[in-house]
Amino acid sequence: MEYFINCNTSTLAPYNAPLDQTRASHLYRRLGFSASVDTINQAVGQNAGTLVDALVDEALNMAPLPAPTWADWTNADYPADEDAARQLRNQQFAQFRLDYANGMLNNNLRDRLSFFWSNHLVTEYDVYDCNSFLYYYINCLQRNAIGNFRTFVSEIGLTSAMLYYLDGVYNNGNNPNENYARELYELFTLGEGNGYTEQDIIETAKALSGYVERGEEGCTQVTFNPERHNTDAKTILGQTGNWGYDDVINILFQERPNEIAEFICRKLYEFFVHPDSKDDAGNAQIIISGMATTFVSNNFELAPVLRQLFKSEHFFDDEAIGVIIKSPFDFYFNTLKEIGFTYTDTTVDEMVNYSRLLSQELFDPVDVAGWQRDRTWINTNFIIGRWLTIESMLEAFYQADNEQFRTLGLAITGNIGLTSSNPDEVSRPIIDFFLPKGLLDQGEYDKAYTIFRSDVDDVYYEGGNQESWTLATWQQAPFQVYLLLQYLARQPEFQLK
Incomplete structure (x- = not known):
């Protein structure tokens, strides 16, 4: 995969030309x-x-996902039998994961952003393993995804998911845990080593202490215990006082x-x-x-x-355009949206599971720094995994209803698809629709044209009957579109957005 150097010299001036x-x-x-x-x-x-x-x-x-019936459940609300409890938790998790994945598909910018923030203000479900904590974490991401970042930072740090993930629940006044204080500066707001010192981290940890009440039933939302808060004077980013949680956020945004x-x-x-x-x-x-x-x-x-x-x-x-490597979710969900075929929740679940196989597991970034994106998505195993899974997906759609491939081709090509007897002329707009900048050169287009023509070559050039072929009428035209999409999905340009 070619590494794209950023040569973009355009400005923040408004783009005024009509969109092509x-x-x-x-x-x-x-x-x-x-x-x-x-x-x-x-x-x-x-x-x-x-x-x-x-x-x-x-x-x-856009409103956030509605609260599920189990949003405030603790362990006491689950069956006493451990196997039954785990089965119920898994069912709840699977349904919520599906609901959120459907939101990613349908909610445009809101859940594009909430998903982005889940890779910035990171938690990992595997660490806290509590459905109610997951719901309130996602709720926080969705409500604040395009809101006020200061409010966002303040709220996310008090979600039980974050308090468990970065050890806030173990941050006692007389024995501070510095984990969240460090990541608050290093990963969430300032960047590593930028505008804070180790002493600031130590003092901030003291100010953040006290959110340690975890209840007795498990999966109980964490609350503040003033008796476990450090009440010493603290100096944070040059400001001294008996600071608490809200003070940390205020000082951070005022001073930096x-x-x-x-x-x-x-x-x-x-x-x-x-x-x-x-x-x-x-x-x-x-x-x-x-x-x-x-x-x-x-x-x-x-x-x-x-x-x-x-x-x-x-x-x-x-x-x-076309300079970012698609994440696994981009790879599958973009294709699902662009082909426009009827799909079911089972299809979405498959895409989520395929993404997990390619190292992007929903609700579980790899670590506190999140997925590093772009070139990390592509290696020998992952690219083969992309090819095989997308081919399986397209094959399932073809077997379910092959005529939807003709319909897709006609939607993209318009009048050309209805009237042209030239397969090359018809396949060009299909190629350009799925690839952000088309193929590399004419030689690559010719290879794709050959794939599209492969099922009609024997008859298309025989006996001067070229005009008998059109995308709209040729019996095997759906298979031609199918073959072309299978081919395109393996091209480097298809991996880009």
């Missing part, structure tokens, strides 16, 4: 898990700013606003625009600085920053 198909697809692949042919076609010709505002407003107004803004805007840039934010060939640093200024001036509200970025010439520049 390439840029409409780019927008939906980055702000969600792609979109159907109809949705992309509707976006073509629209103003980018108008469409971005609609997607951001949708995310802002620019450092926080730079760190978070860089993470957003690398996720949504280009994984390389420090290459001198482009002006990524200028873009990130502009985003950071917007972030601070809007009191750490995320929506203004994202509106600015997503509407920009920089975001829609050719150098920003």
